[in-house]
Amino acid sequence: MTDTVAVDSPPLDHRLQGVYDTLQRRNPGEKEFHQAVHEVLEILVPVVARRPEYIDAKLLERICEPERQIIFRVPWSDDSGEVHVNRGYRVEFNSALGPYKGGLRFHPNVSASIVKFLGFEQIFKNALTGMPIGGGKGGADFDPKGRSDAEIMRFCQSFMTELQRHIGEYTDVPAGDIGVGERELGYLFGQYKRINNRYESGVLTGKGIGWGGARVRKEATGYGTAYFVGEMLAATGSSLDGRDVVVSGSGNVAIYAAEKVQQLGGRVVACSDSTGVVHDPDGIDVALLKQVKEVERARLTVYAERRGGRARHEDGASVWHVPCTVALPCATQNELDGDAAKALIDNGVVAVAEGANMPCTPDAVRAFRAAGIAFGPGKAANAGGVATSALEMQQNASRDRWSFEHTEERLVQIMRDIHADCYATADEYGMPGDYVAGANIAGFVRVADAMLALGLV
Numbered sequence: 001m002t003d004t005v006a007v008d009s010p011p012l013d014h015r016l017q018g019v020y021d022t023l024q025r026r027n028p029g030e031k032e033f034h035q036a037v038h039e040v041l042e043i044l045v046p047v048v049a050r051r052p053e054y055i056d057a058k059l060l061e062r063i064c065e066p067e068r069q070i071i072f073r074v075p076w077s078d079d080s081g082e083v084h085v086n087r088g089y090r091v092e093f094n095s096a097l098g099p100y101k102g103g104l105r106f107h108p109n110v111s112a113s114i115v116k117f118l119g120f121e122q123i124f125k126n127a128l129t130g131m132p133i134g135g136g137k138g139g140a141d142f143d144p145k146g147r148s149d150a151e152i153m154r155f156c157q158s159f160m161t162e163l164q165r166h167i168g169e170y171t172d173v174p175a176g177d178i179g180v181g182e183r184e185l186g187y188l189f190g191q192y193k194r195i196n197n198r199y200e201s202g203v204l205t206g207k208g209i210g211w212g213g214a215r216v217r218k219e220a221t222g223y224g225t226a227y228f229v230g231e232m233l234a235a236t237g238s239s240l241d242g243r244d245v246v247v248s249g250s251g252n253v254a255i256y257a258a259e260k261v262q263q264l265g266g267r268v269v270a271c272s273d274s275t276g277v278v279h280d281p282d283g284i285d286v287a288l289l290k291q292v293k294e295v296e297r298a299r300l301t302v303y304a305e306r307r308g309g310r311a312r313h314e315d316g317a318s319v320w321h322v323p324c325t326v327a328l329p330c331a332t333q334n335e336l337d338g339d340a341a342k343a344l345i346d347n348g349v350v351a352v353a354e355g356a357n358m359p360c361t362p363d364a365v366r367a368f369r370a371a372g373i374a375f376g377p378g379k380a381a382n383a384g385g386v387a388t389s390a391l392e393m394q395q396n397a398s399r400d401r402w403s404f405e406h407t408e409e410r411l412v413q414i415m416r417d418i419h420a421d422c423y424a425t426a427d428e429y430g431m432p433g434d435y436v437a438g439a440n441i442a443g444f445v446r447v448a449d450a451m452l453a454l455g456l457v
């Protein structure tokens, strides 16, 4: 896995190149942020040719500059009384379509670059959902691994003690991401409520069902990715039925992508974590995976031991060498590089959809597109999570509670609409079947037009 990737992509049109050069100069060393911006700019050449007013209004420069960036100290003490200091972030990137919306990530590699790349992608992803949500992202360079429940609580309380003054149901609505799930959101919400003396349910999403959360939110990112790849296959006259699927990761996105793929008739033959890969040719036992990963927070070695049969754990192996026809990278950024893409293509992959944010390097994306493989970028393929967050906000605002079935129906329809929007936009711009073009153009135009309408904001 490559941690950072130098951008070595096709040349941009000179106006777009100017925007990119300025961005690199003003945000030195922020490789992931540069990469995410370049991916969008690359696609916009035909858009600015049709819509010169975007250039005149400096729309690209404005969209690449966050509206507000907050960096703060997070002091906390561990169980032995030792004091630690972490760095917290919230990047409020764009509020043209609604309150800033996006998750919080707790991971040791969180930096300004990581938060800005995620916040930038979130703007267009959120626009694609068709829901009234802007884009933002946050987190901390805190490593939750091996920390006790009490330590997690103290960290979350310290983090929210500062964050609370910047967020609100009409301002900025955080949720979870890597390292932040229902447990962390509980401690964060508790601290927000205590400081503000308000039961403001709509200030956070991904909450537990018993305290203002929405059904299907936990499953939504993974389910949405499975539905999206199902739509991609349907567009070529095929389906997930009988397909061998490889999912990377074994966290929230991977678990529920695997569950829905299998409900839709596919067989998930491998998944992974930091210890290596589980190859399970009879199909992953999702109930066992949930027990090991969600309940026990244990490693995949434990899954393989308990599963028995033909399941094998391979230390440090690459999941992308397991033969499959559908691949769903669901772990983290830049986890699938050019060599991994080549291995997948040689093994006959027909569709790849990103459950994680920017898991494929630019080389990998180029390889898939050049080989004519259906490729669903994260902005579209993993938008089901944040779309269901918007449904949670809707339920909180109306003090309502929807059933699982009703909420899932809404999610399915949203994923179908996103797919149709990307497909039609790619066609309109003369790039049929190119979901990277379709997703970036459709998302960008929606945000850019709202910004034009709102004046010089």
Ligand code: GLU
Pocket (backbone or CB within 6 Å): 101, 102, 103, 104, 173, 174, 175, 176, 177, 205, 357, 382, 383, 385, 386, 387, 389
């Ligand atoms: N972290 C998720 C994402 O990358 C969800 C964000 C949200 O629900 O606000 O889209």
